[in-house]
Amino acid sequence: MATEAATAQPIDADVVVIGAGPAGVPAAVAAARAGATVIVIDAADRPGGQYHRQLPHDFEVEDAGALHHGWRDATAGFDELVANDRIRHIAGTRVWLAERSPDRVTLHTTGAHRGTVRAQALILATGAAERALPFPGWDLPGVLTVGAAQALVKGQGVRPGHRVVVAGTGPLLLASASTLVRAGTHVLEVLDANGPGTWRAAGPRVLAPGKAVEAAGYLRDLARSRTPYRPAQAIIAATGDGRVESVTIAEVDRDWHVVDGTQRHLDVDAVCVAYGFSPNVGIAAALGCDLTPGGGPAVVVDRLQRTTVPRVFAAGEITGVAGADVAALEGAVAGAAAADACGHDVDRALVRRQVRRREKAQRFAAALQRATPIRHGWQSWLTDDTIVCRCEEVELATVRSAIAGAGVRDVRSLKMTTRCGMGWCQAAICGPNVVDLLTVATGAVPEDANRLAARSIAEPVALSEL
Amino acid sequence: MTVRDTAPRSADVVVIGSGLVGACCADELSAVGLSVVVVDRGNLTAGTTASGEGNILVSDKPPGPELDLGRLSRRRWVELADDLDTDIEFDEKGGVVVAPDEASAVGLAELAARQRSVGIQAVEATGADLQELEPHITPDLTLGMHYPEDCQVQPILASAALLGRARSRGAAVLGQTVVTGIELDALQRVRAVTTTRGTIATPWIVNAAGPWSSEVAALAGLHLPIEPRRGHILVTEPRGRLIHHKVYDASYVGTLTADPGAAQVSAVIEGTASGTILLGSSREFVGWDRQVDGDLVRRIGARAVQLFPVLADVKVMRTYVGFRPWLPDHLPAIGEEPAVPGFIQATGHEGAGIGLAPGTGLVVRDLVTERTPEIDITAFRPDRPALLPTPELTHG
């Protein structure tokens, strides 16, 4: 029979924040300081999100900040989450549906708190997940995302493997590799598909003083462990019997096509890949927030972190990947703006300063993004039987035949005819890749590119846990 | 789909709406050699049909005109599943209707007896028999009724296949084409359809625009009190064959005719070819609001688990809403409008559109070719008293 009923009474607050990471915690703190009552809903048992993921309560660590950056500010936020009476932190709880009506937002939750949470304003701080590009053998056990390796190391104290290769691109590739190495992981090589040419073209801001020092630090970590960092190289295949045992690495040109004759093999037992990020926009899209165009879309916000939907704000990586510093500033602005929307007094001068600082920091972040684009040449690494949709086991040949044979041009039709995006993950993994495959094959970004982004149910929930 | 820049200048018939009813009409009309243009203001088959479960039921219809249409339609479904080139996932899986208590059991038994008297197969199943039909169903039921003739189909695949077949016979199928006006001649007879892709001269119009049909009718000066009646469907993760038939609570039939004021929830559960399970159902009037209602999702989930306790740990992956074309007396409007000769209504099927579409296609073909339809369609007259405008709103 059905298990006990969900909590009958909804809980109310002025502001509700989804996500207790680098943006969500500052958002809650800022809103509370302005006088708003705040509820923070987070899936993990402890705050920190992905970037500041903490070990379980049951673990004791010599130095909790050893593998983290910006730890002091982060823990100050965690402390205030607990200490501030106006903030209620609901951990171990996930939102499966968000509804809005003219005067409030209603969230349906499951997990530690099953029931509804209502607020006048909603701040989405759900972050982003690493984007994985398909390649032959990417679905073998032992192939993980870089984010997975981070979550395992930071959140469980477990290294991803004994002989690990890290490959991909993106503003956090070096930082993530450095974390793995400092955790004692034997990382054989770090490969960045983008090379020095792309970095130079991104402009002088990429080498801004603070960022250059940071990057140098990561490279030093790698050097100390004798881990080579190789730009303009990528993993183009993984092989093994039941698990990954070897990878094929090759040099790639500026568009990421393989430079023939440069292929080589490496024996490994774990592969960590990440090609940039996909913001977690499922709830935002379902609420009708405008998204940026293209695969891996972000939520559109104005200077005060307002989305295009009234009462709904967004802060952090969900608005575009720019790192933890920018996330904290965005969170603070969103918290103040949300409190203001509920009629509380905010320190406008402070908010203006934070907006200015955020704009400045964002310019560096944008430069870094320009230095680490995704180039369509990855599609040439694939073979006919490379899995494109992991959940439904859809091979590239099926996708190509739907586009070429049946004339499919849009995401909806592709989904209907191939089943891409219909599995458990509801296109979280394959969505951006399917959009890119359609874009290259048809010569245009599909008109319904963001269709796969909206999640009617934010994540699968057992019927008895609704 | 080839997108033409302009519509054909003329046609024997213009079908407005590319859902399953429109597709069936286009298929039958083109099969007898008529030139057909199908227009849809949005993408093809993107309306109610795309939200449908794919029900082909005789079990939910008491003896009468709708059951007759249902049986005609079911026979045609069997033929279509055989004829069409593509697999439309047609499954003669059968239905099981359950009554959880004495009151609904009495009603179910009476309905079944009446249905049997006109030749419908309805077999009582309780206890061990019911468990054999559905191993995971709750034992806490008063009565079960097995209807071997209930079927399921994948409505989007079916619609696409039928439109494709119509196209192969020369029909033009145009999405993203808005009907902007309907021209009548001096005798009020249909003369042409004006669209955003040009004007199509035609003596026949078929209004198969589902919940949007009243807007189309108004273009010809006709009143058709279609309202969108919203439903939710939950889709679960794939779990193999946990559910063997289309299973629903006998109270489902009650919600069809209940006071339309409050949201009605009644358990409807079935598996699909891919292993996912579809859960319904809800009925409410909220205009065109597409936002999912979390409380209704919970209620549908709770009813499903009551009926099949094994579903407690099955995960729902997504949910969507659809709008049924509702008419005040719960019967479709199928027939030529006496006030506007040449204008055929083929709409208002509420939640039975998938099952009734092929039969509707046959009737529409007969009307256009001036043959007598195989069934008596008097009850579906678009100008029947129940559909006439009243001074006040018919629902809250």
Place this chain on the structure above:
Amino acid sequence: MGDLGARPAAAGPDPDPRHSAEDLRIPATSDPTGITRGARFTFRFDGDTVTAHPGETIAAALLAAGYRELRRTRIADRPRGLFCAIGTCFDCLVSIDGGGPVRACVTPVRPDIEVEVSRGD
């Protein structure tokens, strides 16, 4: 009972470094990253006895012990394991005590549970 390639080596030295049985956990040391865990307990995975510590997820405990294959896919019986480790990809589905598939990466491990590779239906 599972693919040999997906298991750690049996007890004893393994000449092939790719299948080292050395536990992947960051150990308890005086380094800043050193971790002290609570008292170990055991659970079962596909018939094997596996150790775990309080606070660990099923995925982490299995990964640390060298297991890679967590499920076989529905259509082509492909082996899958941890991929995203944050509950998004659903590749780490396992069956606990005969129940329906759950994500190993977000499910805490408990003493004596029977975890099995989940297989497509």
